[in-house]
Amino acid sequence: MSGLASALDALWAFVSHIFDPFCGSVGVFSLFANNTLLACGDSGWGDEIGFGFKVTVTLACATLPIGLTIGFLIALAAQSQEKPLRRAAAIYTTIFRGLPELLTLFIVYYGLQIFLQAALAAIGFQERLEINAFFAGMIALAFVFSSYCAEVLQSAFKAIPNGQYEAGAAIGLSKTKTMLLVILPQLIRIALPGIVNLWMNLLKDTALVSVVGLTDIIRQTGIAARVTKEAFLFYLIACALYLVLAVLSSIAIGFIDRWTKRAGASR
Amino acid sequence: MAGLTLQSVVKQYGAHPILHGIDLAVNDGEFVVLVGPSGCGKSTLLRIIAGLETTSKGQIVIGDEDVTHLQPGDRGIAMVFQSYALYPHMTVRKNLSFGLENLSLSKQEIDGKVAEAARMLAIEPLLDRLPKQLSGGQRQRVAIGRAIVRDPKIFLFDEPLSNLDAALRVQTRGEISRLHKRLGATMVYVTHDQIEAMTMADRIAVLNGGNLEQFGAPLELFDFPANKFVAGFIGSPQMNFYEGTLRQVEAEKVTVEVAGLGLVAVPVDGSTASVGQSVTLGIRPNHFHLRAQSPASDHKISFRADYSESVGTETYVYGKIEGSDTSTIVHLSGHVAVDENDLIEFGVTPANIHIFHGESGLSFAKRRADGSLIAP
Numbered sequence: 047m048s049g050l051a052s053a054l055d056a057l058w059a060f061v062s063h064i065f066d067p068f069c070g071s072v073g074v075f076s077l078f079a080n081n082t083l084l085a086c087g088d089s090g091w092g093d094e095i096g097f098g099f100k101v102t103v104t105l106a107c108a109t110l111p112i113g114l115t116i117g118f119l120i121a122l123a124a125q126s127q128e129k130p131l132r133r134a135a136a137i138y139t140t141i142f143r144g145l146p147e148l149l150t151l152f153i154v155y156y157g158l159q160i161f162l163q164a165a166l167a168a169i170g171f172q173e174r175l176e177i178n179a180f181f182a183g184m185i186a187l188a189f190v191f192s193s194y195c196a197e198v199l200q201s202a203f204k205a206i207p208n209g210q211y212e213a214g215a216a217i218g219l220s221k222t223k224t225m226l227l228v229i230l231p232q233l234i235r236i237a238l239p240g241i242v243n244l245w246m247n248l249l250k251d252t253a254l255v256s257v258v259g260l261t262d263i264i265r266q267t268g269i270a271a272r273v274t275k276e277a278f279l280f281y282l283i284a285c286a287l288y289l290v291l292a293v294l295s296s297i298a299i300g301f302i303d304r305w306t307k308r309a310g311a312s313r
Numbered sequence: 314m315a316g317l318t319l320q321s322v323v324k325q326y327g328a329h330p331i332l333h334g335i336d337l338a339v340n341d342g343e344f345v346v347l348v349g350p351s352g353c354g355k356s357t358l359l360r361i362i363a364g365l366e367t368t369s370k371g372q373i374v375i376g377d378e379d380v381t382h383l384q385p386g387d388r389g390i391a392m393v394f395q396s397y398a399l400y401p402h403m404t405v406r407k408n409l410s411f412g413l414e415n416l417s418l419s420k421q422e423i424d425g426k427v428a429e430a431a432r433m434l435a436i437e438p439l440l441d442r443l444p445k446q447l448s449g450g451q452r453q454r455v456a457i458g459r460a461i462v463r464d465p466k467i468f469l470f471d472e473p474l475s476n477l478d479a480a481l482r483v484q485t486r487g488e489i490s491r492l493h494k495r496l497g498a499t500m501v502y503v504t505h506d507q508i509e510a511m512t513m514a515d516r517i518a519v520l521n522g523g524n525l526e527q528f529g530a531p532l533e534l535f536d537f538p539a540n541k542f543v544a545g546f547i548g549s550p551q552m553n554f555y556e557g558t559l560r561q562v563e564a565e566k567v568t569v570e571v572a573g574l575g576l577v578a579v580p581v582d583g584s585t586a587s588v589g590q591s592v593t594l595g596i597r598p599n600h601f602h603l604r605a606q607s608p609a610s611d612h613k614i615s616f617r618a619d620y621s622e623s624v625g626t627e628t629y630v631y632g633k634i635e636g637s638d639t640s641t642i643v644h645l646s647g648h649v650a651v652d653e654n655d656l657i658e659f660g661v662t663p664a665n666i667h668i669f670h671g672e673s674g675l676s677f678a679k680r681r682a683d684g685s686l687i688a689p
């Protein structure tokens with residue numbers, strides 16, 4: 047069994063090396079930046095920047111589903127018949143939209159550490175605990191993303207006429223089924239432009255996590271800039287990478303948009 | 314199909330009452346229209362029947378089953394909404410079949426029901442379109458189709474024609490009436506347009522301020538309104554009202570004194586009246602006849618015209634009865650040339666005059682052509 051695992055591991059390493067967009071066989075840096083500061087391996091910073099790019103993308107992609115889920119729940123709470131739920135949703139969005147993202151990150155990174163340390167101490171666990179920068183960044187960005195996302199979804203909910211819920215009820219759908227089959231498909235269409243906007247912001251906000259030691263694009267290019275004294279070059283590379291992410295996102299979003307329209311037409 | 318019975322249905326929002334104990338029995342296969350001014354509770358009542366609102370008190374029975382506490386989907390109703398409420402992300406075909414997919418029906422059965430409804434409503438060419446690609450009238454037909462495929466016990470319509478233009482409204486009105494005859498279904502239809510109510514209904518329920526004012530056949534409401542509100546609400550243009558005093562009371566006739574009209578003898582039941590009592594006299598605009606065409610037995614009225622509106626087939630004359638300050642509308646058939654300040658002599662048949670109690674607004678009982686007394 048362990049032999050199979052190591053074989054799969056080796057296969058994955060081989061495949062990811064070939065298809066690595068930066069330092070793989072057909073990677074940008076491998077093909078066009080040999081014998082420069084962006085070369086891969088010990089002679090340049092290509093693999094470090096490539097790794098930073100992957101971390102940034104992974105962080106954004108990991109944050110998105112968490113942020114969307116929390117945002118959806120907050121939007122539901124904001125429309126609830128229950129006053130405490132509405133109030134809790136309002137407090138949540140006010141706090142996380144009101145605080146600077148960097149401050150939220152610090153509070154989560156250090157505060158979570160203190161809170162977990164205290165909780166573990168209460169059950170007799172005295173070991174020193176350190177929160178992973180990636181995890182802290184993901185949680186902090188998810189809080190910020192979800193608070194803005196909740197507002198986008200709330201306005202999308204308001205754009206769906208009450209008759210849609212009632213028509214679902216009148217044909218015998220449960221509230222859950224009405225939400226899944228009738229409301230959600232419409233909600234996605236209405237909220238998509240707003241969520242796309244938030245996704246673009248999220249991609250850029252990942253840069254903040256470098257301040258707590260996460261090796262993302264900004265941190266890696268920053269280190270390279272300080273060591274090589276070529277700040278302009280490396281920050282220009284960082285700009286290019288963020289723009290590549292934006293362009294790729296736009297293309298993907300275009301596909302999603304067309305898919306939602308097609309899905310509507312084919313139903 | 315099934316009948317519908319509402320027993321003492323009350324609806325309150327907090328301390329604010331919307332419906333005050335509505336009792337209504339709709340027969341199996343009957344087309345009943347709920348009418349009334351805005352905010353009278355007619356849409357709330359329909360939503361209570363549908364199960365989209367809960368009752369504060371009272372019972373709703375469909376067929377033999379008490380459905381008061383059942384979910385909308387379990388009541389055997391289908392509702393056509395004012396906004397149509399079509400699912401914008403689904404094609405017409407999917408809109409029609411969507412409600413059936415919830416039931417344990419085979420694809421063949423679903424397709425059969427959809428095809429039948431589409432044929433009945435002439436929407437077969439639209440089945441693969443999205444709602445945004447349809448006109449108002451087409452959307453309306455799809456909404457009705459979505460109700461038909463469910464084969465409900467009762468159809469509920471919430472002002473379904475209010476978003477259509479005038480010509481389409483008349484056409485769709487006819488289509489719904491034909492559909493009712495064809496399906497033989499029980500239908501409850503809400504509107505604020507009393508022309509719709511008069512032309513479509515087997516019986517009309519007139520609501521006002523959360524109370525059921527009268528429930529009866531369209532012409533019964535027109536000819537024998539239970540009270541001043543119904544008299545004013547049913548009929549277009551509205552009935553003319555004049556304040557007066559009872560001067561003479563007999564078993565089969567009362568005499569009322571009205572400014573400008575003098576003493577008017579009206580054949581109504583005088584058993585509940587007393588001399589000196591304040592009353593309101595009502596005359597429908599179409600019950601004024603030009604003196605030349607009116608029999609000698611008619612009550613004579615002199616009328617001073619302010620202005621008139623002619624639409625070719627009929628003329629509306631606005632003005633006041635000489636000696637009275639009350640504005641009056643007269644509806645004459647055909648084109649009649651009337652100038653401002655013209656003095657016109659009219660006659661009104663006493664049997665067509667209505668009298669209402671001053672305080673309660675209740676109608677004095679009148680006799681039908683067969684001699685039977687209609688008490689409010």
